[in-house]
Amino acid sequence: MDVDAVNKFSSLHAKPNGLILQYGTAGFRTKAYHLDHVMYRMGLLAVLRSKQTKSTIGVMVTASHNPEEDNGVKLIDPLGEMLAPSWEEHATHLANAEEQDIQAVLAEISHREAVNLQQKAMIVIGRDTRPSSEKLSQSVIDGVSVLGGQYHDYGLVTTPQLHYLVCCQNTNGQYGKATIEGYYQKLSKAFVELTKQTFRSGDEYRALKIDCASGIGALKLKEMECYLPRELSLHLFNDGTKGKLNHLCGADFVKSHQKPPLGIEVKPNERCCSFDGDADRIIYYYNDADGRFHLIDGDKIATLISSFLKELLSEVGENLKIGIVQTAYANGSSTRYLEEVMKVPVHFTKTGVKHLHHKAQEFDIGIYFEANGHGTVLFSKAAEMKIRQLAKEETDGKKRKAAVMLENVIDLINQTVGDAISDMLLIEAILALKGLSVQQWDAIYTDLPNRQLKVKVADRQVIDTTDAERRAVTPLGLQEVIDDLVKKYRFSRAFVRPSGTEDVVRVYAEADSQENADNLAHEVSLAVFQLAGGVGEGPKRVF
Numbered sequence: 001m002d003v004d005a006v007n008k009f010s011s012l013h014a015k016p017n018g019l020i021l022q023y024g025t026a027g028f029r030t031k032a033y034h035l036d037h038v039m040y041r042m043g044l045l046a047v048l049r050s051k052q053t054k055s056t057i058g059v060m061v062t063a064s065h066n067p068e069e070d071n072g073v074k075l076i077d078p079l080g081e082m083l084a085p086s087w088e089e090h091a092t093h094l095a096n097a098e099e100q101d102i103q104a105v106l107a108e109i110s111h112r113e114a115v116n117l118q119q120k121a122m123i124v125i126g127r128d129t130r131p132s133s134e135k136l137s138q139s140v141i142d143g144v145s146v147l148g149g150q151y152h153d154y155g156l157v158t159t160p161q162l163h164y165l166v167c168c169q170n171t172n173g174q175y176g177k178a179t180i181e182g183y184y185q186k187l188s189k190a191f192v193e194l195t196k197q198t199f200r201s202g203d204e205y206r207a208l209k210i211d212c213a214s215g216i217g218a219l220k221l222k223e224m225e226c227y228l229p230r231e232l233s234l235h236l237f238n239d240g241t242k243g244k245l246n247h248l249c250g251a252d253f254v255k256s257h258q259k260p261p262l263g264i265e266v267k268p269n270e271r272c273c274s275f276d277g278d279a280d281r282i283i284y285y286y287n288d289a290d291g292r293f294h295l296i297d298g299d300k301i302a303t304l305i306s307s308f309l310k311e312l313l314s315e316v317g318e319n320l321k322i323g324i325v326q327t328a329y330a331n332g333s334s335t336r337y338l339e340e341v342m343k344v345p346v347h348f349t350k351t352g353v354k355h356l357h358h359k360a361q362e363f364d365i366g367i368y369f370e371a372n373g374h375g376t377v378l379f380s381k382a383a384e385m386k387i388r389q390l391a392k393e394e395t396d397g398k399k400r401k402a403a404v405m406l407e408n409v410i411d412l413i414n415q416t417v418g419d420a421i422s423d424m425l426l427i428e429a430i431l432a433l434k435g436l437s438v439q440q441w442d443a444i445y446t447d448l449p450n451r452q453l454k455v456k457v458a459d460r461q462v463i464d465t466t467d468a469e470r471r472a473v474t475p476l477g478l479q480e481v482i483d484d485l486v487k488k489y490r491f492s493r494a495f496v497r498p499s500g501t502e503d504v505v506r507v508y509a510e511a512d513s514q515e516n517a518d519n520l521a522h523e524v525s526l527a528v529f530q531l532a533g534g535v536g537e538g539p540k541r542v543f
């Protein structure tokens, strides 16, 4: 380690006095002007992680669906997965260290993790379209370079593209070619194969309007369009030529406000979707003939994909186990439909993709989606091998055809992380193959009316939860109050948990009518305010 160089660069990327940040659910995220030192230090940390794992590590500069003024950074582990929890702690420690202690912290991490400093390091870097992202990614490069790491800067990419690239690098191209072109080729080939003979030209049925949140998704879809069949006609809105990133648009806006984004005219019965700012989430929606808005969220996406895969598996006739992973935010109707009608097992984890991903790895085919539209499908190595073998060798024509389709799904879905582009192509393929309209898809089950609210408290960590965050253990008495409130309504459910990305307590409630869901959410908010140290004016009934 070149001590002088590290010292010099550390002072060029000085930490604002007293600033403490935490590597949270999705890395570091805050106002962009507070992040220069964090970027530099994450460059340093990525080098250590790369040396330790003897693999390429990714660093993505993005704040996803946050406002344009924010930014963030997260590290991507060797197989394209989220950073290991013990390294999240190192990240927090390093980001908050005083300048004079950086050397010591690096030495301590190296010692605890048995990092061989002689090992080579390779880092791949990507960024979203925020005005602050380019300069911040230069700070990451400074950190990488000062510790002697090699790097490749992929520039503007979606978050899932960088996850894909990391996985390709570390599997010697087995997962795909480690270029953006390789990504387009892999996905488009699988999509074309899957939908062969399905598209008829002039089929206006296949038109899809996409709200790109004024972000990176638009850029990358434009690059990809020439790889896709002409019959899939994608109409891009909020494509970044004007308008602020995520402002009144994007998947998070549509999901939380339950209304269409600005900048897109949703005509009756047109199929529309929204990406988020770094294109790892997708939400579908439409307006019916009466102008009523219908949201098709991550739960319905999971249901569509699960029923398609279940059908193919039964045609293939192999005993491969499907498992579905949801969080407490999944609509109760979706869970009931999956368990009782489709008869597939549903498992619950804490909020946050890393928890869902981890659980989904336990199955031959694990399908996970957060209600907000972040999710994917994972195939175990054994299941993938079996499917590829059947696709090649099966003599029964019908079975082989189903196996070939499954093989194309394996290649189409981004198994490293939720990916709006890849999810969209899979959904469009399924709708085309099944001849389903957006209304028919929506009608699979009816969502229970629900409401999400936020409550400000002095210290949100006073709320501790259990049972995949569905029950509060502390503060004492809160859960009993929630239980009593829930009893007042039919088909009702409510829970509270501290957010991992914002300084608030989140409240979720669902019930038989919107009015009841709103009342229940409000009453639970009041209980949180009273029993968990609310600050400020207190919850107001806004609905």
Ligand SMILES: CC(=O)N[C@H]1[C@@H](OP(=O)(O)O)O[C@H](CO)[C@@H](O)[C@@H]1O
Pocket: 025, 026, 064, 329, 351, 352, 353, 370, 372, 374, 498, 499, 500, 501, 502, 506
């Ligand atoms: C209710 C909700 O949508 N929570 C989101 C949000 O986490 P919170 O811990 O709830 O702030 O951001 C996470 C990261 O993007 C995402 O994984 C999660 O689903």
Ligand SMILES: [Mg+2]
Pocket: 064, 065, 276, 277, 278, 279, 280, 281
């Ligand atoms: Mg995102």
